[in-house]
Amino acid sequence: MAGAMRHRGPDDEGYFQEPGVGLAVRRLSIVDLVCGGQPISNEDGTIHVIFNGEIYNYIELRADLEKRGHRLSTRGDTETLVHLYEEHGVEMLRFLRGMFAFALWDSRKKLLLLARDRLGKKPLNYAVIDGTLYFSSELAPLLDQRLASWEIDPDALAAYLIFGFISAPQTIVKQIKKLPPAHYLVWQAGEVNVQRYWSFDQSEKIVCSYDEALDLLRAKLDESIRLRLRSDVPVGLLLSGGLDSNTLLARLVRGLGQKVKAFTIGFTQREYDESGVAQTSARHFGVEHHLLVGEPDLLKLLPDVVRHYGEPSADKSALPTMLLCGLTSCYVKVALSGDGGDEAFAGYPKHWLKSWQHHVSGFFPAGWRERWTLNSMKGGPWQQTKIIEKLRRRLLP
Helix, strand or coil, X not given: CCHHHCCCCECEEEEEEECCEEEEXXXXXXXXXXXXXXXXECCCCCEEEEEEEEECCHHHHHHHHHHCCCCCCCCCCHHHHHHHHHHHHHHHHHHCCEEEEEEEEECCCCEEEEEECCCCCCCCEEEEECCEEEEECCHHHHHHCCCCCCCECHHHHHHHHHHCCCCCCCCCECCCEECCXXXXXXXXXXXXXXXXXXXXXXXXXXXCCHHHHHHHHHHHHHHHHHHHCCXXXXXXXXXXXXXXHHHHHHHHHHHCCCCCEEEEECCCCCCCCCHHHHHHHHHHHCCCEEEECCCCCHHHHHHHHHHHHCCCCCCCCHHHHHHHHHHHCCXXXXXXXXXXXXXXXXXXXXXXXXXXXXXXXXXXXXHHHHHHHHHHHCCCCCCCCHHHHHHHHHHCC
């Protein structure tokens, strides 16, 4: 399975095995290039972890752990996970800032902990077959093992046809599940327990003026970007003509004084091409800019995209993004992007909730609203009276 994910971690591989468990990992070296190999254990070798992603606040976590008497032997972020688990158990997750999926084995308790970051930036799939738990960052390595007679999940297929994607915990394969964002899974004595560890707080956070909000936003953006620049390799930026990536570029240069390399893909069809705006922006901020333009045969990339996604997705930007990432990887190992900006700042009308919807939906219990939404995403029928059916259709944004 590790060999099937060589593309995710071309720099190194590692293994751990003892009765009852086997862990394998591929590594893309970002922090502590020499000593950051995985799996990593605690001082007495009773806890091992394999990890995909980055813990942005690992320096602060490390300093606190050392004050508490822990001895860390590397300079990387992975090792903080085993010591944080020693200190807090599964409650460790509330201290983490980052994008991550990891597996941690506790030899003393014979316990496996799988966890995924709050917004699900890093993937984690799992299956329980004949009493054994298997897990992987991608679907393809699991499917290649021929562990079962894999079946298409009709509910997942319906969700894809309606929404263009399949949300957790479903995958297109009935026997395989995604660990949902902000959840952890504990495997012990053959039992699986999945729990949520974080929920978005929708209460009002702050009341301030427009100018104060601008200052707060700049400060938060700068802090967020600064944490993501903690790397022992060069960091780049995927730059389009849009507001999100150009905001990052502005804060990188003017807020943090960082002159990163920027990368853009251009198209000969003018209605799709944003390279002119990107070039102007790069020139304005004085950064090195690399442009990939022409008429590449994107369909040649389709087999790789299909294998890496592992299931249907209607995101047509995946092909040009993969092409751009190929260009970017020739120069840098890490690249920032503006992905997620529209969701965070309600960039499209589909993200807006009308004021009356916002107030009226509050009359219904959260459990009802969550169940209605999940049923809708599965393409489920309206199994209520006509009055409730109309309410659901109006209240779901």
